[in-house]
Amino acid sequence: MKRxxxxxxxxxxxxxxxxxxxxxxxxxxxxxxxxxxxxxRDIPYPGGTILLDVDASDTARGLFRVTETIPxxxxxxxxxLLYPQWLPGNHAxxxxxxxxxxxxxxxxxxxxxxxxxxxxxxxxxxxxxAGASSVTARFIHTAPLQDxxxxxxxxxxxxxxxxxxxxxxxxGHYVRQIRVRPSLLLPRGWSAATALDGRxxxxxxxxxxxxxxxxxxxxxxxxxxxxxxxxxxxxVALNLFADGAEGLAAKDEHIAAYRALVDEALLAFGAKxxxxxxxxxxxxxxxxxxxxxxxxxxxNTLDSDAFTExxxxxSDRDLVPHEFSHSWSGKYRRPARLWTPDYRxxxxxxxxxxxxxxxxxxxxxxxxRSGLQSKDMVLGQLASIAGKYxxxxxxxxxxxxxxxxxxxxxxxxxxxxxxxxxxTDYYSEGALFWLEADQLIRQGTGGRKSIDDFARAFxxxxxxxxxxxxxxxxDVEATLNAVYPHDWKSFIDTxxxxxxxxxxxxxxxxxxxxxxxxxQPNSYDKARMAAGKNLSLVHSLGLVLDKDGKVGxxxxxxxAFNAGIVNGTQVVAVGGLTYSADTIKQAIQLARQGGGIELxxxxxxxxxxxxxxxRGGLRWPWLERTAAGKAPAGLDLLLAPxxxxxxxxxxxxxx
Numbered sequence: 103m104k105r106x107x108x109x110x111x112x113x114x115x116x117x118x119x120x121x122x123x124x125x126x127x128x129x130x131x132x133x134x135x136x137x138x139x140x141x142x143r144d145i146p147y148p149g150g151t152i153l154l155d156v157d158a159s160d161t162a163r164g165l166f167r168v169t170e171t172i173p174x175x176x177x178x179x180x181x182x183l184l185y186p187q188w189l190p191g192n193h194a195x196x197x198x199x200x201x202x203x204x205x206x207x208x209x210x211x212x213x214x215x216x217x218x219x220x221x222x223x224x225x226x227x228x229x230x231x232a233g234a235s236s237v238t239a240r241f242i243h244t245a246p247l248q249d250x251x252x253x254x255x256x257x258x259x260x261x262x263x264x265x266x267x268x269x270x271x272x273x274g275h276y277v278r279q280i281r282v283r284p285s286l287l288l289p290r291g292w293s294a295a296t297a298l299d300g301r302x303x304x305x306x307x308x309x310x311x312x313x314x315x316x317x318x319x320x321x322x323x324x325x326x327x328x329x330x331x332x333x334x335x336x337x338v339a340l341n342l343f344a345d346g347a348e349g350l351a352a353k354d355e356h357i358a359a360y361r362a363l364v365d366e367a368l369l370a371f372g373a374k375x376x377x378x379x380x381x382x383x384x385x386x387x388x389x390x391x392x393x394x395x396x397x398x399x400x401x402n403t404l405d406s407d408a409f410t411e412x413x414x415x416x417s418d419r420d421l422v423p424h425e426f427s428h429s430w431s432g433k434y435r436r437p438a439r440l441w442t443p444d445y446r447x448x449x450x451x452x453x454x455x456x457x458x459x460x461x462x463x464x465x466x467x468x469x470x471r472s473g474l475q476s477k478d479m480v481l482g483q484l485a486s487i488a489g490k491y492x493x494x495x496x497x498x499x500x501x502x503x504x505x506x507x508x509x510x511x512x513x514x515x516x517x518x519x520x521x522x523x524x525x526t527d528y529y530s531e532g533a534l535f536w537l538e539a540d541q542l543i544r545q546g547t548g549g550r551k552s553i554d555d556f557a558r559a560f561x562x563x564x565x566x567x568x569x570x571x572x573x574x575x576x577d578v579e580a581t582l583n584a585v586y587p588h589d590w591k592s593f594i595d596t597x598x599x600x601x602x603x604x605x606x607x608x609x610x611x612x613x614x615x616x617x618x619x620x621x622q623p624n625s626y627d628k629a630r631m632a633a634g635k636n637l638s639l640v641h642s643l644g645l646v647l648d649k650d651g652k653v654g655x656x657x658x659x660x661x662a663f664n665a666g667i668v669n670g671t672q673v674v675a676v677g678g679l680t681y682s683a684d685t686i687k688q689a690i691q692l693a694r695q696g697g698g699i700e701l702x703x704x705x706x707x708x709x710x711x712x713x714x715x716x717r718g719g720l721r722w723p724w725l726e727r728t729a730a731g732k733a734p735a736g737l738d739l740l741l742a743p744x745x746x747x748x749x750x751x752x753x754x755x756x757x
Contacts, residue, residue: 139182139225140274142443147275149173149236151312152282156268158325159289159306164245164256168268173236180229181237182273186266186319186445187224191394191432193440193451194509198252198267199224205241209234222446225273243268246390253390260326260343260389262382262401266319266445276443277316284318285309293329295341297321297380297399319445320396320433324382332357337378338364342385345406349385352409362472362745363423367430369744370468370554372562375434381422385409393421395428395461397568405633417629419474420483424465430561431460438572451506451528455598456578459502459532464557466533470741477741481725482626484537484610487530488617489641489723492605495658496524502531502598518669522658531606535597538609541736542593543586545612552740555585614735616728621691621720637683641721642690643699643714647673651681661716667703674709675702687720694719 150173157167174181187197207214207228214237219225228237245261246252255262263286271280288294288306298321300311313321326343330350334340340360344350360381368374380399387406394401402422408415432440437453466483469475491497505527517523540553560581564571575594582590596603607617619641623631631638636654637647644660645653651673656662676685677700686699693699698715729735734742 135221137221138219138227139184139222139446142274142276142446144276144443145279147272147280148175149178149272150281152271152280152315153285154265154269154282154318155285155287156263157287158256158261158263159287161256161258161261161289164247164254166243166245166256166263166268168239168241168243170239170269171236172239172270172272174230174234178230178234179232180227182219183226183228183239183270184273184444184446185224185226185270188442188445188447188449189266190320190445191396191428192509192513193449193454193506194513195448196513197224197445201244201246201252201267203242203244205239207237207239209237224446226270239270249390253392254388255390257345257386257388259328259345260324260384260386262384262389262392263323263325264319264401265322269315269318271315271444273444273446277319277445278314278443280315281312282315282318283309283312286323288325289327292325292327293343294323294325295329295331295339295343295380295382296323297378297396298323321399322382322394322396322401324384324401326384332360334361334364334381336364336368336374337376338381339379340381340383342383342409344385345388348410349406350409353412356409356412359473360422362743363426363468363474365745366468366471366743367423367426367464370464370471370557371427371430372558373565375561375564375566375568376429377566377568379426379429381426383422393425395425395432397429397433400425400428414629414632416475416479417483417626417633420465420469420480423468423472423474424461427461427464427468430557431464432457434568434571435561436570436572438574441570441572449510451509452503453573453575454506454528455502455532455535456573456575458526458529460536462529462533463536467740471743471745473743476625477738479625479629480741481615481737482624484534485617485624485723485725486627486630487534488605488607488610488725489619491527491531491534492607492617492723493641493657494524494527495522496520496527498602500524501601502528502535504601519658520655532598534606534609535594536609537737537740538597538606538612539582539593540740541609541612542588543582544736544739546586546588549739551585554744556582559584610725610737611728613737613740614727614729615725615737618724618726619721620724621722623722624724627722637686638722639686639690639720641723642718643716647683647686649683651686661714665712665714667712668705670705672704673701674704676700678702690716690720693717 153171155169185197185199185202187195189196207216210231214228216226216228245256246254286308290306298310302309324343328344328347328350330342332340342350376398382399382401384403385406385408386403389403391403392401402425404418405415437457439450442449466480470477470480505524508526543551579590635649639645640657644657644662646655648654653669653671656667673681675681676689679685689699694717698713700713702711
């Protein structure tokens with residue numbers, strides 16, 4: 103009894119000593135965050151029109167030299183200037199602040215001191231001398247010279263200038279209330295294209311009319327040595343830049359397909375929300391790839407042989423239809439929390455399925471309707487999407503709505519297990535949602551209405567208005583109900599807001615097709631593997647291999663995953679033979695009869711041999727028609743052209 107009491111006393115003494123020691127430790131309190139950046143208000147910037155001049159002539163070093171003169175209201179002694187952070191179309195804080203270097207300010211002929219805001223690192227506070235009427239900022243935007251540094255935006259033959267990366271803007275105002283006049287110096291002999299109005303100047307020195315900072319940021323520019331332009335009708339122009347003159351060799355039938363795209367889009371959406379529109383297209387292997395939407399233009403790049411090897415590049419040609427559709431979906435009609443008054447306020451992506459998902463859908467539909475892609479190619483892409491989501495592990499825990507936050511979480515950041523983590527799936531699974539919505543409308547109305555009726559109702563109001571009309575999910579539901587009364591709220595909630603749902607194949611099946619598997623790739627998967635110089639075995643072994651057998655990704659819970667194969671592993675040999683695409687495909691087929699697949703793997707400086715007991719053979723997704731008869735099924739009707747066919751010419755009667 104005494105020993106137990108003594109033990110308790112010792113324990114209490116130790117606890118007291120520990121508490122005393124803890125009380126003696128330093129315990130700081132948090133310093134409150136300082137908010138020094140003024141909130142944007144919908145009032146005009148009082149200083150006047152900003153002059154923004156960009157010298158883009160140093161293509162050898164990839165430098166954009168910027169001089170920006172910002173007028174000041176009387177008696178201004180301090181100004182906060184912001185570098186755009188949250189970028190439209192990226193839906194993320196991707197403004198490349200680290201590429202802004204050698205920043206200097208001056209006023210009244212004297213150099214000024216500046217401080218970066220310690221909390222909002224895209225903000226600069228500048229103290230001004232008495233009587234200053236303007237402040238001039240000079241800095242350099244250092245364009246990446248190689249892919250490891252970021253997207254290459256300047257080469258010796260071409261450049262892609264995005265004004266938000268070349269400018270600062272005064273805090274405290276909606277960007278539509280800030281006026282700016284841009285000018286540009288290009289290399290000698292270059293041409294330029296942009297949606298900006300009021301172009302002046304000849305040769306390498308150009309300027310444009312005063313505009314809002316919002317419109318400037320929404321009006322990027324392509325320039326280069328090799329340039330052609332075509333009128334596509336309806337106020338739309340195709341501006342083609344290429345690495346060399348041979349890349350401009352577009353044929354009449356190629357341009358005819360782009361003209362058909364314009365016609366089909368206007369038939370689908372019912373109204374124009376631009377006064378003119380410029381497709382900016384680079385046929386290039388040197389400039390970094392891009393597909394980015396704007397209200398009166400779009401930035402696009404295809405391979406340098408996009409027109410000279412037309413058939414080979416068919417799988418990429420839904421890009422321009424996708425970006426063109428954004429003029430209606432995403433730019434004019436925009437989710438309410440993806441519209442922001444400036445580029446400082448965070449964007450919220452919970453409705454990206456109604457923005458990017460619709461554009462992925464319309465990109466495919468308009469590509470098929472215009473002839474930019476064949477129906478077979480579009481069906482192949484739909485099969486590829488359907489195959490992905492029929493086996494994706496990440497769907498069990500993460501909803502499509504939640505993937506809308508992925509850009510802000512880590513813009514296009516590579517992931518070790520993407521099939522479990524999920525990514526920007528609001529694009530392609532969003533497209534399957536809209537496909538199912540189309541088929542529900544068709545079936546529910548006996549074929550009298552379709553998704554085109556929704557598009558004209560949702561996008562086709564206020565012709566000529568190129569402001570922004572925001573929406574909420576309730577607006578989507580109301581418009582769908584006006585076209586076809588249905589429990590759209592529950593449909594959206596189940597398909598998009600809830601995880602762990604069945605594979606999203608309802609639209610394909612209602613459209614008269616079904617997902618099947620074959621031992622040869624469909625036309626889309628075949629083209630994408632050829633372009634990427636890789637072999638996708640996602641639906642068999644569960645991995646993707648480059649031309650040398652290096653593993654680029656592994657499907658969660660696949661045979662490869664369960665065998666311990668991870669990204670970066672190299673398949674050195676298959677069944678004792680040196681790796682090749684044909685060797686591993688043959689081994690997979692032979693394993694159907696038993697025996698497994700033997701692989702020699704190398705990871706770092708370690709080698710190991712494994713045997714995978716997989717007997718399912720090669721598998722690639724296809725869509726197979728199930729609808730009876732020869733009449734077009736629902737999916738056939740969706741992809742069919744809507745524009746009237748040209749009348750056949752008749753021979754003149756002999757007199």
